[in-house]
Amino acid sequence: MNLQYFDYKYSFPLESGENLAGFRLAYTTYGTLNEQSRVVWICHALTGNADVGDWWGGMVGPGKYFDSGADSPEQNFIVCANVIGSCYGSTGPLSVNPATGEPFYHDFPAVTIRDMVAALDLLRQELGIESIHTCIGGSVGGEQAVEWAILQPDLIQHLIVIAASAVASPWCIAFNEAQRMAIEADPTWRNKSDDAGVAGMKAARAMAMISYRNYDTYGFTQALDNNEQTNDFKAAGYQRYQGEKLAERFNAFTYWVLSKVMDSHNVGRNRGSIPNALGRIKARTLVVGIRSDLLFPPTEQQFLARHISDAAYEEIDSLYGHDGFLIEFRPLAGIIRKWMASRATEQATKTEPASSNR
Numbered sequence: 391m392n393l394q395y396f397d398y399k400y401s402f403p404l405e406s407g408e409n410l411a412g413f414r415l416a417y418t419t420y421g422t423l424n425e426q427s428r429v430v431w432i433c434h435a436l437t438g439n440a441d442v443g444d445w446w447g448g449m450v451g452p453g454k455y456f457d458s459g460a461d462s463p464e465q466n467f468i469v470c471a472n473v474i475g476s477c478y479g480s481t482g483p484l485s486v487n488p489a490t491g492e493p494f495y496h497d498f499p500a501v502t503i504r505d506m507v508a509a510l511d512l513l514r515q516e517l518g519i520e521s522i523h524t525c526i527g528g529s530v531g532g533e534q535a536v537e538w539a540i541l542q543p544d545l546i547q548h549l550i551v552i553a554a555s556a557v558a559s560p561w562c563i564a565f566n567e568a569q570r571m572a573i574e575a576d577p578t579w580r581n582k583s584d585d586a587g588v589a590g591m592k593a594a595r596a597m598a599m600i601s602y603r604n605y606d607t608y609g610f611t612q613a614l615d616n617n618e619q620t621n622d623f624k625a626a627g628y629q630r631y632q633g634e635k636l637a638e639r640f641n642a643f644t645y646w647v648l649s650k651v652m653d654s655h656n657v658g659r660n661r662g663s664i665p666n667a668l669g670r671i672k673a674r675t676l677v678v679g680i681r682s683d684l685l686f687p688p689t690e691q692q693f694l695a696r697h698i699s700d701a702a703y704e705e706i707d708s709l710y711g712h713d714g715f716l717i718e719f720r721p722l723a724g725i726i727r728k729w730m731a732s733r734a735t736e737q738a739t740k741t742e743p744a745s746s747n748r
């Protein structure tokens with residue numbers, strides 16, 4: 391992974407009214423940036439990182455839809471940055487608070503999707519990117535992409551939003567609160583140490599998996615071994631394993647902060663209404679829903695598409711529910727390819743000189 395760092399050394403105001411005395415963003419780029427480049431900005435989801443070629447390997451890489459190879463016709467320059475508040479190289483709760491010389495831990499300020507996007511935009515300026523050909527993200531990544539398209543309507547030409555919403559639903563907030571209650575119930579949570587609340591976070595991740603997947607996912611992947619079984623069910627082992635797996639790469643402080651980021655997402659805040667906010671978007675937009683998504687059900691993506699002026703809506707099937715955006719590469723790439731081709735044809739038709747009937 392070609393991880394690079396952007397250090398912003400000035401005071402960075404947050405939506406909450408608090409400030410960060412500067413921040414760091416870890417990011418990766420693929421391809422070369424020049425006048426011919428097509429800039430593709432990929433926004434990661436809740437526990438993702440800047441290494442998009444790893445977690446979205448079916449979409450990004452040689453021969454994939456987002457190919458940055460010198461021989462590929464698109465000449466993509468792909469950027470993915472770890473968001474503020476996260477723990478993959480960017481400033482977050484485990485970073486040192488310059489005011490105390492100690493990690494922030496519980497004192498990391500509340501951040502929002504808009505704060506994340508403001509930081510991403512400073513990185514964009516640092517890279518000298520004036521226009522983004524495609525800004526794409528799933529889940530919390532899709533929320534960043536939508537906010538960016540609202541905040542800077544002339545920046546993004548093509549916006550692709552997968553399994554995301556305009557506003558956090560009460561259902562989503564309830565899932566997140568239950569997870570935070572699990573973290574709070576961990577007696578180590580008030581400790582000032584990197585591993586505080588880790589047992590609570592494992593339980594939180596197990597809860598979250600139920601919202602990321604669904605009844606059919608578990609039925610298919612964790613079926614009962616036999617009719618005699620009364621204990622040691624596969625599904626139980628899976629839940630515990632997913633908690634352990636996250637604990638190896640994440641911490642409870644970051645999990646807490648990012649779950650609050652999810653809750654506060656509302657494009658309508660201070661903008662009159664949600665439709666008003668979405669009405670500002672000028673990017674040609676593709677919104678993709680996943681039929682089996684329990685957490686961000688397709689009605690939420692249909693709402694986005696209805697209120698964004700130049701938007702198309704598509705749906706995919708997936709056994710994996712919400713997490714389908716991380717897994718269903720083939721249908722996703724197919725939908726995007728088809729939509730991009732139709733938009734290119736439309737553009738070409740619009741820019742062709744009017745045909746003469748003389």
Ligand SMILES: CC(=O)SCCNC(=O)CCNC(=O)[C@H](O)C(C)(C)COP(=O)(O)OP(=O)(O)OC[C@H]1O[C@@H](n2cnc3c(N)ncnc32)[C@H](O)[C@@H]1OP(=O)(O)O
Binds near residue numbers: 623
């Ligand atoms: C930095 C980042 O990771 S970005 C954040 C998000 N990234 C991702 O979610 C990656 C996307 N990929 C995936 O979700 C998966 O790899 C899939 C969906 C492609 C495969 O589906 P699944 O096999 O159901 O994957 P899932 O991740 O749910 O579980 C697989 C793991 O659970 C384990 N597992 C499965 N069933 C059980 C069980 N009954 N008991 C214990 N462990 C189990 C598997 O051995 C496997 O372990 P491994 O990850 O160490 O190899």
Ligand SMILES: N[C@@H](CCO)C(=O)O
Binds near residue numbers: 530
């Ligand atoms: N599996 C995803 C779900 C949230 O979109 C993640 O952990 O980021």
